Amino acid sequence: MTHRPSDDVLMAYASGNLAQGPALVVAAHLTLCAESAQRVRQFEIMGGVALETAPVVDLAPDALESILGRLDASSAAQVLPRGNHLADMPGGLVLPSPLEQYDIGKWKFLAPGVQWSSIGKGGARRNRPMLLRSKPGMVLPEHTHAGVEYTLVLKGTLHDSMGDYYPGDLIVADASLEHEPAAGPDEECVCLAAVDGRLQLKSLLGRLVQPLLGF
Amino acid sequence: MNDVRILAFDSFGTMWRLARRSPVRVEPKAAVRRSIRAMTEQIDYSLKIAAIAQSGDRAAFAALFAYYAPRIKGFFMRGGMAPGQAEELAQETMLTVWRKAGLFDAGKASASTWIFTIARNLRIDIIRRERYPAAHLMEEHEPELEPSPADNLLHVEDEQRVRTAMQSLSPEQINVIRLHYFDDKPHSEIARTLDLPLGTVKSRLRLAMQHLRNLLGEE
Numbered sequence: 506m507t508h509r510p511s512d513d514v515l516m517a518y519a520s521g522n523l524a525q526g527p528a529l530v531v532a533a534h535l536t537l538c539a540e541s542a543q544r545v546r547q548f549e550i551m552g553g554v555a556l557e558t559a560p561v562v563d564l565a566p567d568a569l570e571s572i573l574g575r576l577d578a579s580s581a582a583q584v585l586p587r588g589n590h591l592a593d594m595p596g597g598l599v600l601p602s603p604l605e606q607y608d609i610g611k612w613k614f615l616a617p618g619v620q621w622s623s624i625g626k627g628g629a630r631r632n633r634p635m636l637l638r639s640k641p642g643m644v645l646p647e648h649t650h651a652g653v654e655y656t657l658v659l660k661g662t663l664h665d666s667m668g669d670y671y672p673g674d675l676i677v678a679d680a681s682l683e684h685e686p687a688a689g690p691d692e693e694c695v696c697l698a699a700v701d702g703r704l705q706l707k708s709l710l711g712r713l714v715q716p717l718l719g720f
Numbered sequence: 721m722n723d724v725r726i727l728a729f730d731s732f733g734t735m736w737r738l739a740r741r742s743p744v745r746v747e748p749k750a751a752v753r754r755s756i757r758a759m760t761e762q763i764d765y766s767l768k769i770a771a772i773a774q775s776g777d778r779a780a781f782a783a784l785f786a787y788y789a790p791r792i793k794g795f796f797m798r799g800g801m802a803p804g805q806a807e808e809l810a811q812e813t814m815l816t817v818w819r820k821a822g823l824f825d826a827g828k829a830s831a832s833t834w835i836f837t838i839a840r841n842l843r844i845d846i847i848r849r850e851r852y853p854a855a856h857l858m859e860e861h862e863p864e865l866e867p868s869p870a871d872n873l874l875h876v877e878d879e880q881r882v883r884t885a886m887q888s889l890s891p892e893q894i895n896v897i898r899l900h901y902f903d904d905k906p907h908s909e910i911a912r913t914l915d916l917p918l919g920t921v922k923s924r925l926r927l928a929m930q931h932l933r934n935l936l937g938e939e
Contacts, residue, residue, distance in 0.1 A: 512929055520901040521840040525848060532853040543878065546829075547936055550882040552840065553832030555902045557758070560794035564807055569785050572811055573778060576818055603853045 508674035509541050510534065510655075519548035526634040526699030529624070530655040530675065533601035533697055537657075537673035592622040592636060595693045598660045604697070609636065618643035624697075634699035639688040645696070646685070653701040654678045656686070661694030663687070751887030758883055765831035772821035781818055784831075789814050792839050799843070799903045809846060813839045830879055885935035893928035900925055 510518075510531060517523040518531045535542045588607040594600065600609075604624065612620040618640035623633060637656075639645055645656075645663070656663070656676045663670040665686040670676055676686070688694035768784050771777035789810050796806035816838050824834055844852040886894060899905045899913065911921045 512933055516897075516901050516929070520904070521844050521852060522901060522904050525853070529853040544936075546875070547878050547882050549837055550830070550833050550879055551886065551897075552836040552902060553830055553834075554758075554883060554886055555898055556788070556791055556795050556836045556839065557832050559791045559798060561790040562794040562797055562803070562806070563790050564793060564810060568789065568807070568811060569782060572785070572814060573782070575815060576776075576778070576781070 508668065508670055508676055509538060510675050510677050512544065514677060515541060515544050516548050519545045520552060524632060524699075524701050526632045527653075527655045527701045529603060529607075529634045530657050530697050530699045532603035533659075534657050534673065534675040536601040536603065538675075541675075588625075592638075594660075595638070595695065596660060598695055600659070601697075612638060616643075616646050619645060632700060634697060637694075637696045637698055639694045639696075641688055641692055641694075642690045644685055644687045655699050655701065657697040659695045659697055661692040662689035663694060663696065664689060751884055754887055755880060755883035759830070759879060762830040762832060762879075766824075766826045769817065769821050769824045769831055769834070770826065772818060773824060781814075784817060785814050788817075788835055792835070795839065795902075796843065800905075801843075805846075809839075809842055813842055816842065828875055833879075881936060885932060888935055889928060889931055892924065893931060896921065896925050897928050897932070 514523070514527075514531065518528055523531060531541075535545055587605050588609060590600075590609045591611045592609050593612075607625040610623040612622050615621040615637070620638045622636040622638070624635055625633060636659075637645055639661075641661075654677070656678070658670045658672050658674050658676075660672060663674075663676070663686040667676075669689075670686070765784060765787065768777070768780035771780040772784075792813050793803075793806045793810040796809055797803060801809070813835065817835060820838070824831075829837075841852045889897075895914075896910060899910045900907070905913070907918055907921050907925070910916075911918045914921065916924075
């Protein structure tokens with residue numbers, strides 16, 4: 506696998522600071538890429554060490570007692586219900602396990618030869634992850650004109666001026682990069698995509714806030 | 721449940737052997753000694769989680785609570801959470817440790833790593849009212865997906881490598897990584913906190929991540 510997210514992205518994911526949509530795309534990528542999965546494991550170990558070395562702040566004196574009283578009432582771990590998947594997947598594509606719990610909408614027209622399907626209901630609409638399905642050779646339109654786009658190839662191939670992308674590859678592209686990938690000529694292509702809205706927020710607010718906060 | 725126990729002990733044995741193996745790389749000996757001590761403590765806490773899973777051991781839970789609950793609260797507060805909510809969420813984290821102890825797999829993660837992921841996910845659930853899509857240490861696993869002994873070895877090697885790497889970074893580098901990622905502070909706030917120019921904060925963070933990458937091994 507050649508196209509992996511940077512350590513910065515994986516660290517943001519492991520520490521819990523990646524926006525919801527991109528976090529889902531990265532979680533799906535981790536099920537397909539052992540190298541990235543190992544890196545996230547390592548960063549989570551760092552999280553454990555950060556916890557061990559956190560300042561010790563005492564809880565209320567009766568905290569343990571009150572929690573011991575709640576233990577009996579606490580039920581076993583719940584199993585999350587599976588989401589309702591309305592979009593059919595071409596060629597027997599099985600979606601990565603992190604997508605199982607989400608509702609997935611029907612395929613809808615996006616551009617000639619390209620369909621999209623929404624994932625989940627929470628969060629701001631523009632940051633919601635989506636599935637993209639493209640006929641062979643068709644160009645995927647930009648998801649947005651601002652922010653950072655996360656695109657994970659699930660089936661088929663994608664190609665742009667920067668390279669060729671295969672299932673499991675994750676493309677993290679700044680919208681300023683003018684990247685418009687096309688599906689390979691032989692096969693339908695299915696991708697999971699999301700936009701990081703936080704960064705866009707920074708760029709919008711940035712002009713106003715930058716002199717004060719410095720970012 | 722006995723299987724869990726055997727698997728756990730097997731992996732602890734591996735952890736011991738690896739931890740005691742003399743360092744062949746360039747890490748300072750003191751750093752290695754400290755990481756061995758930390759990993760030995762982790763074996764003890766992992767056994768306590770296993771005891772909760774096996775027999776609902778309240779004494780084991782109280783011991784975990786005494787060590788972790790005040791640190792989780794401090795961890796949340798350092799990340800900017802109000803004391804009341806940090807207290808509540810620390811309790812919720814410990815309650816989840818009790819409930820999900822059966823899902824803890826000592827072959828996959830140390831006690832601290834596992835509890836960190838619980839705390840992290842709960843914090844996000846509260847802040848965003850959404851479930852963070854990061855549950856790989858929480859899932860029920862199918863028997864055929866049980867990690868092979870080689871996978872367990874990988875986890876233990878990672879644990880030692882990361883702990884030793886963190887001892888090898890300078891305190892300034894560790895601090896800036898912690899502030900930016902684990903406390904979720906923007907560059908500007910870190911600059912104010914550390915009384916450094918913004919550019920220095922950015923370059924220090926970049927160099928710290930580069931150093932970390934070298935220590936963990938480039939892939």
